[in-house]
Amino acid sequence: MRQIVLDTETTGIDPKQGHRIIEIGCVEMINRKLTGRTYHVYVNPERLVEQEAIEVHGITNEYLADKPLFSHIAKDFIEFIKGAELVIHNAPFDIGFMDHEFRRLLGNHIKETSQICTVLDTLDLARKIHPGQKNNLDALCKRYGIDNSHREKHGALLDSEILADVYLMMTGGQTDLNLSGKSSGDSGVQVEMIRRLPIDRKPLKVVKATADELEQHESRLDLVVKEGGVSLWRQ
Template sequence: MRHIILDTETTGLEWKKGNRVVEIGCVELIERRPTGRTFHKYLNPEREFEPGAQEVTGLTLEFLADKPKFAEIADEFLAFVDGAEVVAHNAAFDMGFLEHELSRLGADYGRLADRVTVQDSLALARQRYPGQRNSLDALCRRLGVDNSHRQLHGALLDAQLLAEAWLALTAGQGEIGFASSEPAPSSRAGQAAVAIAVSGPRPSISVPDEDRVLHLARVEAIRKKAGRCVWDVPEPELAQAATG
């Protein structure tokens, strides 16, 4: 399975108001292992930032003035993501902006949704941790992903952090890709695979005190209503129940 972990930065919050993409960052995973392939572009948005948006990214119009326009990198971007499952945090935001950018180029480019499938890691996190903060920073803290170097939003950095957080979030579906000693398979015929260095054990999960209090309160509420909850059942009894 080929996944593309994707993030964008924009001139504002709504593409319907004419805001544009200023940065795209993608990280490729195959069978949950990083291949070493990334896609990263800064873009000239051909318009001003909305108030506050520039401070979030640290980007300026002066820096972006000589960068390519989306039309100049569209074919390269589509070739990179084509056929993959795209993972994005609040995917509707990123997909909305990218679909808008493609629509500006004419009908020949079609829709991004026809080329990829999409998984929203924010929706997944909300299912896993209901009632808790599930921003990328919150997920990194909860799942033991080091984001201490994230001072500003950046598409490639955020895609790399999201890749680690998503692998930890979905670890029950397979081994975390960054801890594999096997080389990742090539995504293109004739392209050499990138070997993945052996890393340490899976990151430990540090639970903030406020989350621990909320969890204990939820367990106590279940216990009062049902008389017991699954966490009260001894492990041997759980195993016996699972095997019938």
């Protein structure tokens, strides 16, 4: 199963008002394991970025001036995500912008993301698992003990890496431990990234309970049942 965890940054909040994608970040997972393959690009939107958006992601009009147009990166982007399940937080937002960009491409037969991918919305998933609670990315990181302390501003690649950890925790646990680190971005500015341990690292040591520990555990469960509780371990 190939999944692509994806995030975008944009010039504003509504493609119907002419707003465009300015950054795409993707992380590849196969069978719930991070492969180390990523796709990351900044895009010249051919229009100004709204100040409110700059305050969110910090990407300025000056920085985007020499970046490629979406039409120039579309082929490689489509090839990277083709046939995968996209994992996106608040998917209607990103998919709306992607569909808008695809429709703008003259002569392109792909007009909607649904023609090349399926989509899983982790916000919808989180609301089902944690109804009535905050389920934005920061809240989920806190809930699952994922360190995002270096996330001062939104960034498509960093957010997709963090979302990969959140998604794996929400659906059964992580397959890779990660440690925060820094790398230099395209602008030469230090950008906060996630540094992952090698996929081919040695298996972790498995420590099994002793007979005495198992006996104490069973005694404790007996006490829970005796007091009228429910033992989930015995269900």
